[in-house]
């Protein structure tokens with residue numbers, strides 16, 4: 001349904017933008033709060049099959065990596081790629097997450 005797609009595009013924009021604004025050296029409190037956010041997001045995302053699969057993916061050896069901006073950005077990129085694969089879309093090169101979501105493309 002189109003609203004799942006619209007919701008998805010808007011939500012990925014929010015999530016990747018959050019990683020782009022995540023500190024390079026987060027405090028332990030920031031790391032803990034970020035994990036709590038992701039955990040609650042996984043329970044409240046209003047596409048239930050999406051949320052269920054996202055939680056299973058995390059349980060399956062993909063716990064959020066929040067030790068610094070690059071780790072968190074790459075982790076979010078991997079989460080997004082897991083959905084891309086499931087939907088038969090192209091995988092995104094996670095070495096380029098920051099160029100896409102923080103600094104802007106260099107060409």
Ligand code: FAD
Nearest residue numbers: 004005008009011012049050053054077078080081083092
């Ligand atoms: P999107 O996948 O929405 O991507 C938007 C933009 O992000 C792209 O144009 C690209 O520039 C960039 N991008 C693409 N991949 C990456 C990446 N790996 N890292 C960084 N940037 C990237 N839809 C379903 O039908 N079933 C599901 O189970 C499902 N689960 C979802 C789970 C979550 C947590 C979220 C947030 C969304 C989910 N969606 C699901 C929605 C789906 O991921 C897409 O958002 C939707 O299909 C629209 O896709 P799109 O091709 O417009 O681009």
